[in-house]
Amino acid sequence: MRGKTMGDALDMVRNEDGIAAVLGVLEQQFGEACHTGQAVRAQHGHTTTWIPTQAPDAVIFAKSTEEVAAIVKICATHKVPVIAYGTGTSLEGHVNAPVGGVCIDMSEMNKILAVHDQDLDCVVQPGVTREQLNLHLRDQGLFFPIDPGANASLGGMASTRASGTNAVRYGTMKDNVLALEVVLPSGEVIRTASRAKKSSAGYDLTRLMIGAEGTLGIITEITLKLQGIPEAMSSARCSFASVDAACQAVMATIQYGIPVARIELLDAMSVKAANAYSKLDLPETPLLLLEFHGSESGVAEQAEVFGAIAEDAGGTGFVWTTKPEDRTKLWQARHDMYWASLQLRPGAKGVSTDVCVPISRLAECVAAASEKAAELGLLAPVVGHVGDGNFHTLPLIDMENAEEVAKAEGFVSWLNDLAISMGGTCTGEHGIGQGKKPYLRKELGGAVDVMAAVKAAIDPDGIMNPGKIL
Amino acid sequence: MRGKTMGDALDMVRNEDGIAAVLGVLEQQFGEACHTGQAVRAQHGHTTTWIPTQAPDAVIFAKSTEEVAAIVKICATHKVPVIAYGTGTSLEGHVNAPVGGVCIDMSEMNKILAVHDQDLDCVVQPGVTREQLNLHLRDQGLFFPIDPGANASLGGMASTRASGTNAVRYGTMKDNVLALEVVLPSGEVIRTASRAKKSSAGYDLTRLMIGAEGTLGIITEITLKLQGIPEAMSSARCSFASVDAACQAVMATIQYGIPVARIELLDAMSVKAANAYSKLDLPETPLLLLEFHGSESGVAEQAEVFGAIAEDAGGTGFVWTTKPEDRTKLWQARHDMYWASLQLRPGAKGVSTDVCVPISRLAECVAAASEKAAELGLLAPVVGHVGDGNFHTLPLIDMENAEEVAKAEGFVSWLNDLAISMGGTCTGEHGIGQGKKPYLRKELGGAVDVMAAVKAAIDPDGIMNPGKIL
Numbered sequence: 030m031r032g033k034t035m036g037d038a039l040d041m042v043r044n045e046d047g048i049a050a051v052l053g054v055l056e057q058q059f060g061e062a063c064h065t066g067q068a069v070r071a072q073h074g075h076t077t078t079w080i081p082t083q084a085p086d087a088v089i090f091a092k093s094t095e096e097v098a099a100i101v102k103i104c105a106t107h108k109v110p111v112i113a114y115g116t117g118t119s120l121e122g123h124v125n126a127p128v129g130g131v132c133i134d135m136s137e138m139n140k141i142l143a144v145h146d147q148d149l150d151c152v153v154q155p156g157v158t159r160e161q162l163n164l165h166l167r168d169q170g171l172f173f174p175i176d177p178g179a180n181a182s183l184g185g186m187a188s189t190r191a192s193g194t195n196a197v198r199y200g201t202m203k204d205n206v207l208a209l210e211v212v213l214p215s216g217e218v219i220r221t222a223s224r225a226k227k228s229s230a231g232y233d234l235t236r237l238m239i240g241a242e243g244t245l246g247i248i249t250e251i252t253l254k255l256q257g258i259p260e261a262m263s264s265a266r267c268s269f270a271s272v273d274a275a276c277q278a279v280m281a282t283i284q285y286g287i288p289v290a291r292i293e294l295l296d297a298m299s300v301k302a303a304n305a306y307s308k309l310d311l312p313e314t315p316l317l318l319l320e321f322h323g324s325e326s327g328v329a330e331q332a333e334v335f336g337a338i339a340e341d342a343g344g345t346g347f348v349w350t351t352k353p354e355d356r357t358k359l360w361q362a363r364h365d366m367y368w369a370s371l372q373l374r375p376g377a378k379g380v381s382t383d384v385c386v387p388i389s390r391l392a393e394c395v396a397a398a399s400e401k402a403a404e405l406g407l408l409a410p411v412v413g414h415v416g417d418g419n420f421h422t423l424p425l426i427d428m429e430n431a432e433e434v435a436k437a438e439g440f441v442s443w444l445n446d447l448a449i450s451m452g453g454t455c456t457g458e459h460g461i462g463q464g465k466k467p468y469l470r471k472e473l474g475g476a477v478d479v480m481a482a483v484k485a486a487i488d489p490d491g492i493m494n495p496g497k498i499l
Numbered sequence: 500m501r502g503k504t505m506g507d508a509l510d511m512v513r514n515e516d517g518i519a520a521v522l523g524v525l526e527q528q529f530g531e532a533c534h535t536g537q538a539v540r541a542q543h544g545h546t547t548t549w550i551p552t553q554a555p556d557a558v559i560f561a562k563s564t565e566e567v568a569a570i571v572k573i574c575a576t577h578k579v580p581v582i583a584y585g586t587g588t589s590l591e592g593h594v595n596a597p598v599g600g601v602c603i604d605m606s607e608m609n610k611i612l613a614v615h616d617q618d619l620d621c622v623v624q625p626g627v628t629r630e631q632l633n634l635h636l637r638d639q640g641l642f643f644p645i646d647p648g649a650n651a652s653l654g655g656m657a658s659t660r661a662s663g664t665n666a667v668r669y670g671t672m673k674d675n676v677l678a679l680e681v682v683l684p685s686g687e688v689i690r691t692a693s694r695a696k697k698s699s700a701g702y703d704l705t706r707l708m709i710g711a712e713g714t715l716g717i718i719t720e721i722t723l724k725l726q727g728i729p730e731a732m733s734s735a736r737c738s739f740a741s742v743d744a745a746c747q748a749v750m751a752t753i754q755y756g757i758p759v760a761r762i763e764l765l766d767a768m769s770v771k772a773a774n775a776y777s778k779l780d781l782p783e784t785p786l787l788l789l790e791f792h793g794s795e796s797g798v799a800e801q802a803e804v805f806g807a808i809a810e811d812a813g814g815t816g817f818v819w820t821t822k823p824e825d826r827t828k829l830w831q832a833r834h835d836m837y838w839a840s841l842q843l844r845p846g847a848k849g850v851s852t853d854v855c856v857p858i859s860r861l862a863e864c865v866a867a868a869s870e871k872a873a874e875l876g877l878l879a880p881v882v883g884h885v886g887d888g889n890f891h892t893l894p895l896i897d898m899e900n901a902e903e904v905a906k907a908e909g910f911v912s913w914l915n916d917l918a919i920s921m922g923g924t925c926t927g928e929h930g931i932g933q934g935k936k937p938y939l940r941k942e943l944g945g946a947v948d949v950m951a952a953v954k955a956a957i958d959p960d961g962i963m964n965p966g967k968i969l
Contacts, residue, residue: 473692473701
């Protein structure tokens with residue numbers, strides 16, 4: 030049971046001989062498609078985050094499952110790390126190569142292989158992005174609901190168990206994948222499940238691979254559930270005097286059972302950032318943004334019931350609309366919040382937090398986070414997928430200032446501990462990667478040993494994305 | 500990677516010395532609470548199924564997680580099997596003890612530990628049954644939606660990844676469990692997750708344990724998602740000239756996006772059985788039974804839209820009602836179908852099938868199954884959770900007639916192969932147990948080796964519910 034914790038930074042060393050041997054074979058087999066230039070390598074360790082880049086030794090843009098399997102087999106022979114790369118939008122150093130190895134860039138495996146409109150599912154390669162898929166589906170009246178903001182690849186989204194603004198209604202990647210094709214660390218290829226909507230056929234390997242961050246295998250094909258585009262969609266917004274009042278409205282909305290498609294919180298600092306970046310003139314107090322999906326009469330009913338709830342919580346300026354241009358403008362501003370927040374302090378890096386707590390503790394947790402940030406002198410706007418109890422603070426840090434960096438690290442650690450003490454998690458949707466490794470055992474204790482045992486069983490040489498999660 | 504398939508019937512032998520040693524320790528430690536009498540033992544291998552009973556050597560009614568851990572530790576020391584028992588309503592021999600061992604009956608661990616009404620979740624012991632939970636929740640306006648028909652224990656439902664009539668709207672057990680406490684094969688106790696609504700914190704051990712049928716550990720506490728009782732519920736029924744026409748209506752309903760809470764098919768033979776057993780006078784042609792949850796206006800709208808779809812598919816006798824007594828009568832008849840079907844041939848045993856296929860293949864699959872049964876001279880009524888593409892046939896067999904038994908086995912095998920060839924599964928909700936082991940590799944190929952590797956990593960001595968799944 031007590032598997033050795035894989036990829037612990039202390040016992041990780043570069044396998045120089047193995048890497049040299051693998052590069053030799055790959056260059057022979059893939060020629061110019063095996064990139065070893067500094068620029069391409071650096072780009073593939075780089076992500077939209079504060080975590081420093083650790084570049085791989087080579088990058089190959091895979092074209093097929095067979096190519097992925099061939100690369101993995103070569104790496105397995107020489108016990109060299111393999112790291113899958115989607116679009117590089119992860120936030121916890123997931124694609125870094127702390128001891129080098131081969132990066133497999135999946136972006137050219139971007140075919141939509143089948144859309145089964147009668148079954149409301151589709152089969153895609155992992156490099157397909159969510160926007161690409163939704164563009165393809167639109168004419169058929171279908172859509173894929175998971176929306177983490179960034180135009181991420183579906184393989185990456187599955188690997189980090191991504192979710193985002195629509196999760197309150199449609200769930201996360203774990204709820205929207207029917208089956209996977211996976212290249213195992215041995216180079217063998219498996220299918221985790223059939224295309225049936227539900228199954229009790231043995232261990233749920235689909236869910237085991239979702240959120241495994243590429244540490245158990247590389248996803249090479251994904252069967253996704255789809256949704257019919259709703260007959261009607263409406264958006265609403267409402268301002269509140271305090272984060273607490275906004276959270277009370279959220280809690281009442283969820284308890285009432287309004288099937289909101291999205292319910293997002295922006296604190297006053299985030300609204301200010303959005304006004305400046307997206308040229309809006311929203312009142313600079315805490316704001317809820319909502320979206321409703323349903324029939325024409327259904328979305329009207331939902332908006333009205335929410336309006337009454339918001340009023341009870343002291344909300345002001347409640348407006349709702351079904352006009353596509355108004356809806357798009359607001360949601361684009363929400364999606365641009367990361368970039369808008371960075372503009373609050375040009376040149377700073379954002380250190381994103383990602384706690385998720387039971388909704389009854391949400392108001393208290395958000396308030397405590399903002400107070401703590403202020404106490405530390407950190408500029409830390411808050412946005413949240415509050416229907417799920419998940420919110421992000423983004424302390425804006427001058428990475429050259431050691432004292433500030435230490436303060437930010439202390440803040441992140443304090444907030445993760447607080448969320449865990451409230452029965453929550455240190456990561457609602459970003460994953461563990463490198464950045465959250467210290468918190469996993471605090472949160473889950475001995476369960477981490479079970480994860481390590483599973484890792485050792487499936488990847489005994491620890492070649493798959495080493496140094497992540499465990 | 501190539502773990503030995505655990506619990507293969509050929510290499511399983513009784514560990515006589517270990518069992519004797521364990522019985523000695525347990526009798527000393529638990530006194531009269533350690534039952535070794537023939538009647539109690541036989542009862543704990545028995546289930547509502549055709550699979551012959553294989554009794555354990557002893558049965559202990561556990562009172563706490565600590566007791567479960569203590570029993571498992573004793574069994575681990577002597578490498579003796581441990582089998583968890585809920586209510587014995589499984590259908591694939593899940594609680595059998597093919598090489599003996601100790602059965603832990605969880606029925607006295609039946610406390611509802613906490614209901615967090617603001618968070619829409621609760622924490623229960625595994626022996627709590629779904630009816631017990633719903634009775635407890637009713638006054639708070641909450642309910643737990645998963646309904647497999649039988650009044651099963653929630654631990655058993657989690658272990659077999661159960662679902663049933665409400666899954667089309669609310670998902671299966673995999674979608675409705677937030678976290679588990681599990682006693683591992685070593686006797687260690689872990690928690691798989693926090694109470695947060697969503698999480699990306701490492702491997703999804705919650706989903707790994709759900710559907711593991713007690714082969715990776717014993718569930719001792721469950722955190723469940725709850726739903727608010729809808730403002731309104733309505734039921735509807737509609738008769739069709741053929742199964743094909745009924746399935747066309749189902750497919751259109753799902754594609755249209757009507758959020759049906761239940762959509763169940765009974766074929767003509769099942770309707771006949773229900774009329775006789777439940778004293779109804781339904782037209783003896785294929786029937787759809789539906790339930791709608793929502794606001795008053797929402798359920799009316801849903802029923803009306805379904806009515807129009809049913810009419811397009813040639814449906815007749817469409818009626819809908821919100822009267823509780825009418826709703827209850829119909830759904831009680833649906834829940835009693837297993838017993839009603841057995842009355843079609845008194846003295847016969849039912850051999851339930853459980854295939855689940857993409858909904859576009861459902862009509863074809865059901866029709867082929869009925870034709871094949873008729874061709875073989877088998878009486879095999881059909882019921883189905885058709886919104887998910889899941890249906891059950893129940894060949895009624897004289898178990899003393901070897902030729903009939905062989906025909907039934909041939910039929911089950913043929914139907915499982917057909918479902919797999921259609922992109923479906925041999926088990927939508929009953930699990931693998933002993934009965935479906937031959938089909939798992941046909942369905943999932945090399946993925947079964949990954950399951951075996953995970954099993955060997957977590958339960959190296961193979962003591963947890965041996966001879967099931969793998």
